[in-house]
Amino acid sequence: MGFQIEVCANSVESCIAAQAGGADRVELCAGIPEGGTTPSYGTIVWARKVLTRTRLHVIIRPRGGDFLYSPIEMDIMLNDIETAKRLGADGVVIGCLTAAGDIDCLATTELVQAARGMSVTFHRAFDVCRDPHKALEDIILSGCDRLLTSGQQATAEEGIPLIGELRGQAKGRIALMAGCGVNETNIARIAAETGVSEFHFSARERICSQMVYRNEAVSMGGTVRIDDYERMETTAERVKKNIAALSFPKYLMQ
Secondary structure: OOOEEEEEEOOHHHHHHHHHHOOOEEEEOEOHHHOOEOOOHHHHHHHHHHOOOOEEEEEOOOOOOOOOOOHHHHHHHHHHHHHHHHOOOOEEEEOOEOOOOOEOHHHHHHHHHHOOOOEEEEOHHHHHOOOHHHHHHHHHHHOOOEEEEOOOOOOOOOOHHHHHHHHHHHOOOOEEEEEOOOOOOOHHHHHHHHOOOEEEEOOEEEEEOOOOOOOOOOOOOOOOOOOOOEEEEEOHHHHHHHHHHHHOOHHHHO
């Protein structure tokens, strides 16, 4: 089976590592702790420069939180899609819900049409929708090429049953991509038990700041305590380990 590997990249450095590790594409995001938000103009420009062999998909999400968007936020997303297209992105990643927890078909279709000529992935907004089976049909009708999902569970490994059901329901009409908590210890099992061939993971490791002087009494997150002297970045080694785990999947041999 031919697998497609997507790395969730939070920086240009992570894009470089994803490509070196053998990723087929990256999903470029800012705001990873919020689930991913639209990256800056400059980040997209530089990601496109460095990704010479790996496709570039840009998440279109103006803020963290829920996926119920105002008319102003819709205009922002339409503008961001236009920018991503102009800067040479190969695809965009979107997701809109109604207040009732269904797919916002009108908004999704409008974004898909704006992205014409690029690949479109519907992201994990799907995982907090009310009825996953109806939602899948709505996403297909909207024209999306791919659905990223953890099977409506905290991790894709826990969501294996639903991911497998969705793949059967889709019958090849849309690509299913398993994501969230995918790593070298479970990727082969997810592949074997769901039948999906696309995987999304970050393959990040902790990078310590090179700052010598540190004022740890002050947090850039204010009352939200974060560690300002470390960050998470994708590493080529972790990407390679995940891909290698798919090359010799013990679960497929059982």
